Amino acid sequence: MTAMQDMMKDPDVNLVLSLADDLLMLGHVQGDWTGLGPILEEDIASSSMAQDDLSHALVLYEHLGNRFGLDPDVIAYERDVADYRCCDLVTMPDEFDWSVAFVRRWMVAHWADPVLDRLAMGGKDLEDRCRRLRAEQGVHLSYLDDWMRRLGAGPAEARERIQAALDRITPLAGMLMEIPGRDLDVDEDFCCGREELFNEWVTAMDAVLSGAGFIMDITLPARDVIGGRRGEHAEHFIQQHAEMNEVRCEDPGAAW
Amino acid sequence: MSGAANPIMTIDPSQEDPDKLAVFESRVASGVLIEPGDWMPQAYRTGMLRMAEHHANSEIIGALPEGEWITRAPSLRRKLALTAKVQDEVGHGQMLYRVSQDLGKSREDMLRDLCIGKTKYHNCFNYPAPTWGDIAMIQWLIDGAAIMNQKTLADGAYGPYVRTMHRINMEEAFHFKSGEDMVLTLMSGTKKQKAMTQEAFDRWWGPSIMFFGPQDKPGCQDMPPMRWRMKTETNDSLRQRFVNRFAPAARDLGLVNHVCEKDEHGIVTGKRVDESCVPDENGNWGFTEPDWDEFFRVIRGNGPCNAHRLALRRFSYEQGAWVRRAIAGGDTTLPPAA
Amino acid sequence: MSKIRQRNFTFADELPPHADGVMHSYIAYTARKDDAPHRYAGYISAPDISLAVEYACEHYGQDEECTNIWVHLVEDLLETPCAEESIDPDSGADGVDADEDPAWVVFTQNHRGDIHIETATLHAPDSKTALSRAVARHGDSRVQVRVVARDRIDSTEPDQLIWRTHDQTYRLARGYSKSVRTKWAAVRKAEDIDEYRKDDIENHF
Numbered sequence: 001m002t003a004m005q006d007m008m009k010d011p012d013v014n015l016v017l018s019l020a021d022d023l024l025m026l027g028h029v030q031g032d033w034t035g036l037g038p039i040l041e042e043d044i045a046s047s048s049m050a051q052d053d054l055s056h057a058l059v060l061y062e063h064l065g066n067r068f069g070l071d072p073d074v075i076a077y078e079r080d081v082a083d084y085r086c087c088d089l090v091t092m093p094d095e096f097d098w099s100v101a102f103v104r105r106w107m108v109a110h111w112a113d114p115v116l117d118r119l120a121m122g123g124k125d126l127e128d129r130c131r132r133l134r135a136e137q138g139v140h141l142s143y144l145d146d147w148m149r150r151l152g153a154g155p156a157e158a159r160e161r162i163q164a165a166l167d168r169i170t171p172l173a174g175m176l177m178e179i180p181g182r183d184l185d186v187d188e189d190f191c192c193g194r195e196e197l198f199n200e201w202v203t204a205m206d207a208v209l210s211g212a213g214f215i216m217d218i219t220l221p222a223r224d225v226i227g228g229r230r231g232e233h234a235e236h237f238i239q240q241h242a243e244m245n246e247v248r249c250e251d252p253g254a255a256w
Numbered sequence: 257m258s259g260a261a262n263p264i265m266t267i268d269p270s271q272e273d274p275d276k277l278a279v280f281e282s283r284v285a286s287g288v289l290i291e292p293g294d295w296m297p298q299a300y301r302t303g304m305l306r307m308a309e310h311h312a313n314s315e316i317i318g319a320l321p322e323g324e325w326i327t328r329a330p331s332l333r334r335k336l337a338l339t340a341k342v343q344d345e346v347g348h349g350q351m352l353y354r355v356s357q358d359l360g361k362s363r364e365d366m367l368r369d370l371c372i373g374k375t376k377y378h379n380c381f382n383y384p385a386p387t388w389g390d391i392a393m394i395q396w397l398i399d400g401a402a403i404m405n406q407k408t409l410a411d412g413a414y415g416p417y418v419r420t421m422h423r424i425n426m427e428e429a430f431h432f433k434s435g436e437d438m439v440l441t442l443m444s445g446t447k448k449q450k451a452m453t454q455e456a457f458d459r460w461w462g463p464s465i466m467f468f469g470p471q472d473k474p475g476c477q478d479m480p481p482m483r484w485r486m487k488t489e490t491n492d493s494l495r496q497r498f499v500n501r502f503a504p505a506a507r508d509l510g511l512v513n514h515v516c517e518k519d520e521h522g523i524v525t526g527k528r529v530d531e532s533c534v535p536d537e538n539g540n541w542g543f544t545e546p547d548w549d550e551f552f553r554v555i556r557g558n559g560p561c562n563a564h565r566l567a568l569r570r571f572s573y574e575q576g577a578w579v580r581r582a583i584a585g586g587d588t589t590l591p592p593a594a
Numbered sequence: 595m596s597k598i599r600q601r602n603f604t605f606a607d608e609l610p611p612h613a614d615g616v617m618h619s620y621i622a623y624t625a626r627k628d629d630a631p632h633r634y635a636g637y638i639s640a641p642d643i644s645l646a647v648e649y650a651c652e653h654y655g656q657d658e659e660c661t662n663i664w665v666h667l668v669e670d671l672l673e674t675p676c677a678e679e680s681i682d683p684d685s686g687a688d689g690v691d692a693d694e695d696p697a698w699v700v701f702t703q704n705h706r707g708d709i710h711i712e713t714a715t716l717h718a719p720d721s722k723t724a725l726s727r728a729v730a731r732h733g734d735s736r737v738q739v740r741v742v743a744r745d746r747i748d749s750t751e752p753d754q755l756i757w758r759t760h761d762q763t764y765r766l767a768r769g770y771s772k773s774v775r776t777k778w779a780a781v782r783k784a785e786d787i788d789e790y791r792k793d794d795i796e797n798h799f
Contacts, residue, residue: 031326031339032596035319036568038576039583040350040363041638045652047343051336055760058332073331096571096598098579132759139755143648150645151582158582240327243596247330247388251448255441256330256388289706291676291738320599327596333764340765347653354637357619363639368609404793415676418707422797423636427657429798433770440777501793508782567603577610584615584641 007068007075008083012122014181018229019115020060021086022176024076025237026108027053028244029091030101038098049105049140056133063129077245081238082182082231087175089228091237099165102151106144107169107205111176112137114200145208152212159213166209166216174221176201178229195220269480272297284413284485291415292358300484304414305359306375307486312352313370313377317565319345321385322394330388337434338391344427351420358416371570373557380463382559384522389449389456392442395435397460401467401498403428408494413485443509450510457511458524462546464502468494470548496540503533503541515544522560617641618667622650623701623712625662632664634701634709643667643748655756656765658799663756664699664712666747672721673740674729676706681736686729691717697744698724702736710740767798 007013030050037043061072090108094100113134120130151158177198198220209216226232233241247256269277277297283290290296319342326342329335353363369375380398385391406428410421442453469491473479481487503513514527532542553559617639623632635654640646646665655663674681695717701710713732718724724741733739750756763769778787 028327028335031335032323032598034326034339034342035316035323035346036572036598037346038572038579040346040353041640041649041653042579042583043346044343044350045649047339047346048652048656051339051343051765052758052760054332054336054339055758058336059760061332076332077330093597096575098576135755136758136760139651143652146645146648154582157578161578243327246328247325250388251446254446254449256334256438256445288678291706293675324596324599336764350639350653351636364612368612371609400793403795407793407795415707419634419709420636423657425795426798429767429795430765430769432795433767433774436774437770437777440774440781444777444780497793501790504786505782505790508786510781567605568599570605570609571601571603574605574610577613580613581615583645584613584617 003068003070004074004079007064007070008079011181013064014085016060016064016119016122016126017085018087018180019112019119020057020064021084022090022108023053023060023112024057025086025090025240026105027051027057028240029094030105033101036096045143049143052136052140056136059129059133063126066125077248081233081241084231084233084237084241085180085229086237087178087228088234088237089169089172089175091234091240092172093236097165099161100168102144102147103162103165103169105140106148107173108176109137109140109144110205111201113141113204114197118197148208148214149212152214163214166214170216170218173218174225175227175229177221178225178227179223180229182231194223269297269299272299281483284483288413289415289418290413299480300486301359303480303484303486304417305356305361308352308355308359308417309361309366310376310378312349312356312366313375314381315345315349315352316367316370317377317381317569319349320565320568321381321383321561322391324385325388325391328388334438341395341431341434344431348424348427351423355416355420367573371566371573373566376555378467379551379554379559380467381565382554382562383459383463384560386523387452387456389442389452390459392435392438392453393456393460395431396439397464397502398467399428399431399435400502401464403432404494404498404501405468408487408489411485411488439509443511454511455524457506458514458516458527459518459522461513462516462518464498465495465543465546466551468492468498470551499541499543500539503543504535513543520560615641618646620646620650620665620667621671622646622654623664624654624657624660626659628661630661631712632662633711637668638665647748647750651750651756656758659757661756662752663750664747666742670746671740671742672725674725674733674738676703677737679737681729681733681739683730683733686726686731686733688727688730689718689723691727692719693717695719698728698741699744699747700728700732701740701742702732703738703740704736706737710738715744767795
């Protein structure tokens with residue numbers, strides 16, 4: 001078995017990859033906004049956070065790379081599409097609608113917090129890494145929550161756009177809760193309880209939204225829903241993955 | 257990365273109070289830096305405003321060709337570095353717009369004028385970046401040219417611009433080192449990588465030479481931009497210094513200096529070795545003069561990418577209007593700038 | 595290339611109107627370490643000081659190690675005209691600071707073209723008195739003195755995370771210096787590299 005196959009067979013790896021891949025792809029789509037944001041200072045701030053997300057993915061890939069003897073770039077770029085554990089919400093096209101991009105990253109930032117808390121139970125090395133990542137994701141949460149409140153206190157146009165973005169994303173938000181991994185037994189679960197994680201995530205988001213005057217109603221999907229995290233990715237993820245690999249694929253094995 | 261002083265800016269000092277102008281010029285000539293509370297000729301204010309605005313526009317537009325490759329960067333480190341670099345350019349634009357804002361034009365007006373093509377930006381960003389090799393070349397050659405130019409701008413006379421240039425240059429160092437690292441990696445890589453890098457060099461050598469602006473007019477050192485230390489070195493002097501630095505470096509990397517013909521899309525259609533690219537007895541490297549007709553064609557809006565760059569910028573500006581409306585405070589008048 | 599960047603755009607003849615509302619101008623200063631003086635970093639445009647601080651953290655706070663950021667409205671500073679070479683400290687009047695008077699932060703500029711750096715804090719009943727005392731105490735060998743009421747400066751929290759803890763060398767020149775030197779040495783003579791490097795920027799983040 002290759003090192004990659006070894007890694008993909010390890011059930012705990014699915015949990016780490018679910019967050020790492022979410023952050024990789026969120027950083028990938030958000031990084032693309034750099035230079036195109038609505039306000040120069042906001043563009044700069046959002047790009048910082050996109051870089052954080054990419055770096056956080058790298059920190060988690062390094063952890064896996066050390067365990068299985070793999071180059072983090074190989075983990076990031078060269079898995080089969082079906083071996084990525086991100087949910088397809090993170091690569092859903094935002095069609096250059098800032099409200100959709102904003103609501104999505106806000107939701108994922110809220111998601112990352114309790115997940116990092118749980119991943120930290122995976123041993124000393126992972127604990128150290130997750131503690132640092134959680135502190136930095138906390139900076140994102142603070143910034144994005146503040147913006148949610150500002151937009152909620154803003155003119156009707158802003159409130160309508162953000163509510164419309166919430167309405168559009170909410171039906172897909174459950175994708176974050178898909179159980180990661182292929183060939184799973186029905187009983188396998190996130191550590192520490194799936195429903196508990198869901199409630200923690202939604203409660204934190206509701207607290208911000210209700211203060212801002214927005215409404216959201218996310219349902220916990222059934223355990224057997226099969227989507228991106230189970231390797232059944234939407235076309236838009238496949239396209240993003242191909243785009244990410246465009247240069248590497250021109251000259252496989254080359255150093256860049 | 258920077259623009260040189262707008263190459264076709266003219267300054268007319270004839271309307272200024274002659275006594276005050278004489279004092280101002282004497283101070284500048286003796287190396288005094290001008291700070292915001294000082295008396296300045298109106299033409300100097302206008303000139304510095306336009307210069308900083310042109311420079312800011314160049315940063316904002318410069319973010320676009322490189323931004324095209326963030327999603328395709330071939331390693332996480334390169335992806336992070338490219339994102340940070342493009343982010344820096346937005347930051348440089350933000351800082352430079354401030355310099356012009358203090359001289360009397362609002363950021364919103366400057367962004368609007370940029371979007372409709374009323375004000376200009378550096379010519380080199382009107383060329384395409386069709387491969388990853390172009391990203392490496394932009395960071396090596398164009399940022400290399402920018403650094404040479406910006407070091408002289410940091411020796412200028414206008415305090416707010418000088419302070420901004422110092423901060424920008426501190427980031428520019430990373431851009432250039434990252435570019436060197438990429439070019440060095442590619443030129444010690446596979447045959448395909450070397451070929452890609454050579455082709456990118458062919459595309460970017462001309463725009464790099466043109467980066468410093470048109471050939472010096474006779475007496476330019478006595479004209480206001482240099483007399484008032486808005487510029488501190490001539491275009492030709494910087495250009496020669498650039499060639500002296502990069503021509504031998506390119507040769508040692510295994511790159512060949514070509515004289516190229518390009519089509520209207522910026523794609524090289526023919527090339528021959530530039531036999532003049534050798535050092536003379538003084539160590540000055542020769543180079544074939546670029547096509548200055550092309551330079552002026554591109555400045556006037558007829559380059560390969562002008563329309564697309566402006567369109568993307570304008571689209572981004574228009575799409576973001578609701579966010580600016582959402583976040584702005586009440587409707588009292590703007591406070592005076594410091 | 596992402597789809598948005600490849601799109602063909604069409605526009606109305608006129609740009610949409612200016613955005614309504616007002617933005618304020620703020621000045622940001624960063625401190626490299628705990629107890630290090632705050633140094634001028636740049637301006638921020640924002641609707642209020644709270645967002646200005648957040649923006650400053652993600653803009654100026656990401657350039658180099660930074661443990662604290664100060665932000666104040668441009669209009670909240672009072673400063674002397676910029677002297678040619680040095681302020682005359684006798685042009686100010688010193689006095690005895692009363693603790694119950696408001697605190698003022700003094701920033702000074704050593705030479706024309708330099709940035710302003712936090713120099714001291716004093717107490718004075720009003721801005722003019724504060725500036726006068728600051729000139730008397732700190733004006734010598736400086737070209738400009740500035741005072742800002744301490745309670746008009748917003749600050750990041752003492753242990754607030756600004757500079758990130760994960761590897762930042764990807765965005766710093768020092769992240770590439772060694773690799774670049776080694777790679778050049780493989781293809782160029784030492785004296786050619788030395789000559790080439792003369793145009794490098796020496797002072798960087």
